[in-house]
Amino acid sequence: MSESTLTAKDFATDQDVRWCPGCGDYSILKQVQSVVAELGRKREDIIFISGIGCSSRFPYYMNTYGMHSIHGRATAIASGLKATRPELDVWIITGDGDSLSIGGNHLIHLLRRNFNVNILLFNNEIYGLTKGQYSPTSQQGKVTKSSPFGVLDHAFNPSAVALGADCSFYARTMDRDPRHLKEVLKRGNEHAGASLIEIYQNCNVFNDGAFFTFTDKETKGGSTLFVEQGQPMTFGENKEFGIKLDGFKPVVVKMNEGHSLNDLWIHDEQDYMKATLLSRMFDVPSEGSMPRPFGVFFSNDRGTYEKALEAQVVEATEALGIGNLDKLISGNHTWEIV
């Protein structure tokens, strides 16, 4: 089968998709299938690796190589795979519990090492598979099965965690905006390095509506900010608001009150500090709060681990010659018994 003829359908498997009806995972699956079809990679060169969670069943539904592994370890598994098979296209599927609770350490280490993989973090602010306990991204105060009196933990801000770990690419998108989702997936895939893509995903069984403010028609305009490289920051149903920078502080302005696009904060994906500022626009939505940014916050080329490793192998081989097994076994110092 020539790669150019592949369509989204070619990436579907014969397995029944077993998410709850209405789960946000369906939309993400659809977009991923459609994106990989457009990438022009051969099906056999694509691998999906996941941990455990509802989202982590994903690989079963992708007709590529795949592994549904153990909780929290997909990132580490992918690191080993990528170190040995740098030419493969490796996608990691993980949930907010899988990647930020039990798997937090492997995630930040993968990010700093900068393996060239795509990490899709399905953030539904809940543990779906285990039926509704709070996750590290659940809001403080939230009542869940394991927090009948409300969550005490201060939630992680995934974008801030990623930037703190020197990630080279971070973007945020959502299950309910397929166009944006697809666009961001493509951008992530293009990036040569670890791409962390946080996807707001609705768990309609255990945390229904966690992101409705950002996804519902009525509220979306005023509460979301879609950032684009080189573009001024505007939002609102009719782009009637803009964001200016007052020193280090972003300020919302009304565009019809004499503010021009030129005054606004222009998005620059290469700017770590500004990406940090975006990551900090993380209020719980309320009257007068900052909008929540979506899109590519940060993108920075800084060399991947697997390339450096390959280069070291080449270097070592040049310096020492191709390894000779008999020489290795005999060592430098032998003697004869005759």
Added chain:
Amino acid sequence: MSESTLTAKDFATDQDVRWCPGCGDYSILKQVQSVVAELGRKREDIIFISGIGCSSRFPYYMNTYGMHSIHGRATAIASGLKATRPELDVWIITGDGDSLSIGGNHLIHLLRRNFNVNILLFNNEIYGLTKGQYSPTSQQGKVTKSSPFGVLDHAFNPSAVALGADCSFYARTMDRDPRHLKEVLKRGNEHAGASLIEIYQNCNVFNDGAFFTFTDKETKGGSTLFVEQGQPMTFGENKEFGIKLDGFKPVVVKMNEGHSLNDLWIHDEQDYMKATLLSRMFDVPSEGSMPRPFGVFFSNDRGTYEKALEAQVVEATEALGIGNLDKLISGNHTWEIV
């Protein structure tokens, strides 16, 4: 023994101190013994918990309660202790490997939860105890036992990791500046919340001189920046340099070239973005590079986990009444067999 009479000596134990002669750990031990003596806490209310590593032998040398636990888990152990015994004064001793390699996840989770503990991170950019492998803070390219051709991993920036995990207090200091070390330890202890104190520590056996640029008399002035709340950023042997902010970019200026103190960046520990900027002043020291900042980068009061937990217990008790064991055992629905 009344607490007011305690001196540093009262905190020494009868155990032989078993670090290599010349190790930076000695100086830290000395300052810690002296600081705890000044805190006015009772000896029995102080606990030192460590993981595994050279630095982690620390508790044996503190005449308080203590635990030398397993690799990477001191933070989690302290969390359980603090959750149940909020009134105790808990100190965590950890190395760069212990806290950022195997223990990375527990560290960031402790930081976000904000238990009121003091974390002393002995950063020597090496694995001391296991005799000289690279650590997550070792510089790229460094030749160590496990990287004969140079380290491939991009190093963690501990301050950035901490800020990304929403730590509420971060400070950097060094073994060779006892006065500053002591000052910072005190500040960390005063902070009600998780205080992460990164201490540059010389491992004179496996990584001698890693921080000499910052600690040696000759180079220290020009390569270090000691930040102080409300003070302008100046450095140099005679404070002949200052740092201005050009937008988001710090710029070094010479004070005698017409720049006044008023133009300089004034340090504000409460400002997360500026703390991030400090954390990013992380060049490998070279001609014309930014100085490395020391002191308290960030300090923010945001309520501790253990207090919230206590409050929840009180609330629950008020709402439900003090738990009655027989009622619990019988449940709400019983019947008689007669």
Added chain:
Amino acid sequence: MKTTPQETKEITILFAGDSGDGMQLTGNQFANTNAFFGNDLATFPNFPAEIRAPIGTVAGVSGFQMKFGSTEIYTPGDQCNVLVAMNAAGLKSSLHNVEPQGTIIINTSGFDKKNLNLAKYNSNPLEDGTLANFRVQLIDISKLTQETLKDSDLGRKETERSKNMFVLGYLYWMFNRNMEGTERFLKLKFGRKPDILDANLKVLKAGYHYGDTTETFTSRYEVKKASLPKGTYRSIMGNQATAIGLIAAAQKAGLQLFYGSYPITPASDILHELAKHKNFGVKTFQAEDEIAAVTACIGAAFGGALATTGSSGPGIAIKGEALGLAVMLEIPLVVVNVQRGGPSTGLPTKTEQSDLMQALFGRNGEAQTVVVAPKTPKDAFETAFEACRLAIEHMVPVMMLSDGYIANGSEPWAFPNSKDLKPIVPQIARAKDYETEPYLPYKRDDNLVRKWAVPGTPGLEHRLGGLEKQDITGDVSYDPDNHQHMVKTRAAKIDRIALSIPLQTIDQGAEKGKLLILAWGSPYGAIKTAVKRLLEQGYDVSHAHLRYLNPFPRNLGDVVKNFDMVLIPEINDGQLDILIRNKFLIPTIRLCKIKGMPFTANEIIEKVKEIYE
């Protein structure tokens, strides 16, 4: 009433429907009502692995089996007398389990073309003779429900949701039970949604009246009260009993209860239950992973709390290193493993007993812990309590091996009065006892137990750690002889527990004889039932059931040697078997079932008969 109830001693009933059909709730209500009426019973919920498995498929079937009766009941039954099938998939997945001539109640609207397809039926089993050997009752439950509610304002989806109440009402009629309990339950549950409450009550009654007024069928049952021991009873599930047992132990010991855990099926409900009881001073801590959970416990235990953690196989696997630390520190720690099908993620919603060897050996070095196991849901209370007692009084980590079957099963429980629970005496070192002599952390009493000096106690400051310790002083020691001494001492400390725990008794059958069935954990009920029947049939068979797996009761050798043969049934590949063969050098007969399902009494009976052939 057109039919004469047929008196029956025991009924096994299975509710099978879609995950969304409310089978668990229906089953639980029916169980509670029967329990309240005075039957003995046992239940067995059987979930699909998915949160919401695909509607209408066999994979999506949620089952709830129970047995109740006027006799003592030990298992949720083998073959069913009554099956309630809400849809085609429910029938398909359960039919093989129904006794010949058994009653099958069918919701006909769950057998339309779509449902038949989803269940992969080629022809309609209601029509093709599949059910010829059963007493079938076809009821269009969905339609009857809709009609009952035709005046209501609720939407179709909501009315449809109450159809399980129709079934329940109908069963109450069929078994002549009172609906009050369920009515009370509904009022509590839907108190704030009067229209939904109203609908449910109406449908419940409609179901009852449907039985009363239609003339289409004839089988009605009468299951009399069981002659259970006198007392006050409640219904209890295994995980709930475990949670309450932990709280009870903390209260009796006068300690703060700390439960550090990371959610995992089928252990999470312990966390959920404990989290509700903050008013007992219980502190639950949902950690970032299982390693953090158990090490947080080590911190809490060092601080003087009753520290407990719970998980299932995969989570227990990564706790191993920390358990070794707890062994070294000699601190109290209780670890509950609610076992599930393994290896790896395995069968997360299915039951298994395959972590016994992991409990004993899943750590580096010679690192023994105490291991105990409950045998039934209610026994989980006593076992959890006992686990805490041993941990606290002997300063050791204790592993409790529950399993999915116990965790989710329920039974009536003649619960104890708190004052009758054993006292628990923590080995706390007080400052006043050390005014003249120093506190030596590893100084031991006759049971080889060291004293627990808790931070905050002046003068008792000390340092513990994972490096080998010198006995008595607790200092780090690399001394070769001390190491051997300490390995032996830690083992001996556990062995001495055998001196104080009860002797092993025979549950049923003679003390000596031909065949002993020796087992542990959840197979209890099936074996109990089987042995009862076998004894009635004149077989020479006895049953001993182990609560203590390490150390073994000190008379266990005598017990097994009183029999010519020992049969060991386990829901694993023979793990207790290894221990018994190693310890007593006797040949054993294995009966291993590794299907994610509990034993049935028949499987045990067959095996025994086969042995006697």
Added chain:
Amino acid sequence: MKTTPQETKEITILFAGDSGDGMQLTGNQFANTNAFFGNDLATFPNFPAEIRAPIGTVAGVSGFQMKFGSTEIYTPGDQCNVLVAMNAAGLKSSLHNVEPQGTIIINTSGFDKKNLNLAKYNSNPLEDGTLANFRVQLIDISKLTQETLKDSDLGRKETERSKNMFVLGYLYWMFNRNMEGTERFLKLKFGRKPDILDANLKVLKAGYHYGDTTETFTSRYEVKKASLPKGTYRSIMGNQATAIGLIAAAQKAGLQLFYGSYPITPASDILHELAKHKNFGVKTFQAEDEIAAVTACIGAAFGGALATTGSSGPGIAIKGEALGLAVMLEIPLVVVNVQRGGPSTGLPTKTEQSDLMQALFGRNGEAQTVVVAPKTPKDAFETAFEACRLAIEHMVPVMMLSDGYIANGSEPWAFPNSKDLKPIVPQIARAKDYETEPYLPYKRDDNLVRKWAVPGTPGLEHRLGGLEKQDITGDVSYDPDNHQHMVKTRAAKIDRIALSIPLQTIDQGAEKGKLLILAWGSPYGAIKTAVKRLLEQGYDVSHAHLRYLNPFPRNLGDVVKNFDMVLIPEINDGQLDILIRNKFLIPTIRLCKIKGMPFTANEIIEKVKEIYE
């Protein structure tokens, strides 16, 4: 030469000094020179737990023991014939180990007041008669070294550092050995520091000449060449042999070698060694922890590499869950456990065999792996190679149990030619084999081995995972019967390996008889030596040594049943013992030493004699 060398068959010599005294280097040089000369030998380094333990104390002593001889040598010896004590602590820690009338070479400057205090000597052992029963040679090595270098520009600290060369030179004289090897070594080591090189060479020679010219003593030894089998030899340490074995296996299998590891004593040297050989395409990955190390291996194995990981007990403990995944995935994976004293952090620099049960059972569920163990440093090469072969050809995880004693010990090795190594044939699925039939991931061959389809192979796309899989298709399956089938199949796959591995042989002694010593791992040398002597003394004793611990060789039952008694010596509390008793239902005799130290031959001999009494 004023003294006549005394001919001796075997010499055991122990170097004991401060961690900074260079004892390991001295010992290794002496060993290499003797090996090169033609002796057989075995070495045993014994480090302190600290990086630099406090100078001058017993805790800070670094020891290096070796035995060399003109006979075959299997252990580094029990009692020492010669002790080199560089300071008082060195003497104190080792004196009990010296044979009566043994030679003790003493650096007198290490016995000043400060040193005596640090070593906790109340009076000076050189003067108080402590050494009356030994042949003592007092040399002020420090002073002689300083004098040798009095014209050098080096500072006192640096000259002091070369004093170990004085000892070495002196020993070369004493044993009449050629210094060339060491001279060559020094040139390589200090090539870039000519003044230090010069100093070392000078001091080395000074030591030699000191022996030659002084007249103060009389004992000089002649140890002739051993009549070792013909061949080319090298000296090899266990960890090095392991590393080379892994590389050799990868080369023979035509696979990329991936080693994912997290440093831990005493396993780290495998990582260090492998990291040097990137020119073999070896990729080493220092992971953030052991879980990442082993799961990275799982990724690499899925990708088609020979994935290997190494650690020690505590690190292995947290790999358990991931090993369960590897069992489920049925992929090749080699895990080396270089065991050390446990439990918990235990005795990190000391040896132990206490992780056997963890290797077999340290995971949730029924999750068998293959377990093999080397018996000596050089045997680690063959065992590592065999571990890889089994993993690759049988698609299973394999655990190799080395230990600290093997890891750091060394011996001469008549190394093989690479072409004589067994071939290794990976079970790779090729696209062309699946043009007409689909690739079914869990379809098996006669050995029950599935095929390995590697990403990048068109048409063979498939998904694996930790949930129970349906046999043949590899789809997720909750089917009860399939689960039992799969548990049994995974176990049977391992059992079938017994069909192709060698039968168990008797190492020494008769095939039938009274007493069999059955053992595994590093006690080999001590048992070998002991049995040799016992046979010479006419005892009826045989020795069988297991490389394969799971599965056992298929004739093991016959082997053990040929003896009236079975003695199992282990550096643990009796773990192989459990397996043997369980498997064969025979009583056994345990000999457990849990002191962080290897067995001595005498300990074995004494136990056998005791049995025969």
